[in-house]
Amino acid sequence: MSSSSSSSSSSSSSSSSSSSLPPQTLKIGIVGFGTFGQFLAKTMIKQGHTTRATSRTDYSQLCHQLDVPFFGDVIPFLEADNDVILICTSILSLSKVLNSMPLRRLKRHTLFVDVLSVKEHPRNVLLQVLPENMDVLCTHPMFGPESGKNGWKDLPLVYEKVRVRDETRCSSFLHIFESEGCRMVEMSCEEHDKVAARSQFLSHSIGRILAEMGIESTSMNTKSFETLIKLKESAANDSFDLFSGLFIHNRFAQLELMNLEQSFEKVKQRLLKKMSEQQSHRSV
Numbered sequence: 001m002s003s004s005s006s007s008s009s010s011s012s013s014s015s016s017s018s019s020s021l022p023p024q025t026l027k028i029g030i031v032g033f034g035t036f037g038q039f040l041a042k043t044m045i046k047q048g049h050t051t052r053a054t055s056r057t058d059y060s061q062l063c064h065q066l067d068v069p070f071f072g073d074v075i076p077f078l079e080a081d082n083d084v085i086l087i088c089t090s091i092l093s094l095s096k097v098l099n100s101m102p103l104r105r106l107k108r109h110t111l112f113v114d115v116l117s118v119k120e121h122p123r124n125v126l127l128q129v130l131p132e133n134m135d136v137l138c139t140h141p142m143f144g145p146e147s148g149k150n151g152w153k154d155l156p157l158v159y160e161k162v163r164v165r166d167e168t169r170c171s172s173f174l175h176i177f178e179s180e181g182c183r184m185v186e187m188s189c190e191e192h193d194k195v196a197a198r199s200q201f202l203s204h205s206i207g208r209i210l211a212e213m214g215i216e217s218t219s220m221n222t223k224s225f226e227t228l229i230k231l232k233e234s235a236a237n238d239s240f241d242l243f244s245g246l247f248i249h250n251r252f253a254q255l256e257l258m259n260l261e262q263s264f265e266k267v268k269q270r271l272l273k274k275m276s277e278q279q280s281h282r283s284v
């Protein structure tokens, strides 16, 4: 038995996070069966894990097609024999969803895993609402249904073992991603949010700004402009809830938005200064 604390700020890339025991087949209960929950479930089912789902929307028909039991009522879902409860709700609804779950109904020690695109927020909420005997693993698969549609090879899975006593179960869960060829990146939630604000949030923001400007492909696209079109389209694939969650629940994203605004203003001022220099030269 071992546990690792949430205070670690080290970041590292590792090819294997497995314990020495072979990976277990897991019973995984998914909370939030929207786009991303369904996307993850398909690979878990393919690997032979058992999945079941609960969600705000009634997905019973879709679940029937996937052979995934759907629970409209959260109580029998919690009372089902889950090794892992996988939280795939939106960033904005996380607190409400978790606080509305009667967690005392859990019959056994369970590993709670979240996949939210911010990390300090779910870590704090999970530590606050869960009984002490529940394990917590915070993850962020840095890909989605579009970028991962042809497999997950070399795509990063960022994770922090926030409170893990059952290492075998945790390793078995991480093995789902390892065995698909993901690049396993162990990193504190704080470090994740810092880096993601300057990479993922920034690219989403620029993509949204380009969409707001209504840029479209032309008959004379440069390669750089094609990159901008792709950025615009990629931002549009994610819900506005997801994008606003990246901003509201990542303290570093708020700094980066200010940074973006100030940098835009600096570039604009340099251009205006140059223009006025040119105009004064012409008038001499």
Ligand SMILES: NC(=O)c1ccc[n+]([C@@H]2O[C@H](COP(=O)([O-])OP(=O)(O)OC[C@H]3O[C@@H](n4cnc5c(N)ncnc54)[C@H](OP(=O)(O)O)[C@@H]3O)[C@@H](O)[C@H]2O)c1
Residues within 6 Å of the ligand: 031, 032, 033, 034, 035, 036, 037, 055, 056, 057, 058, 088, 089, 090, 091, 093, 096, 097, 115, 116, 117, 118, 140, 141, 142, 143, 144, 145, 238, 239, 241, 242
């Ligand atoms: N999409 C990606 O590429 C990607 C990649 C990595 C991580 N993630 C993370 O995965 C999670 C899910 O992402 P997503 O792409 O599926 O879209 P999303 O818009 O971020 O979340 C949709 C999910 O949240 C649930 N939800 C939204 N508002 C709710 C409310 N008020 N009460 C209860 N449930 C609510 C939805 O339930 P219903 O469907 O039942 O309405 C659905 O399951 C997010 O936390 C996101 O940050 C997404």
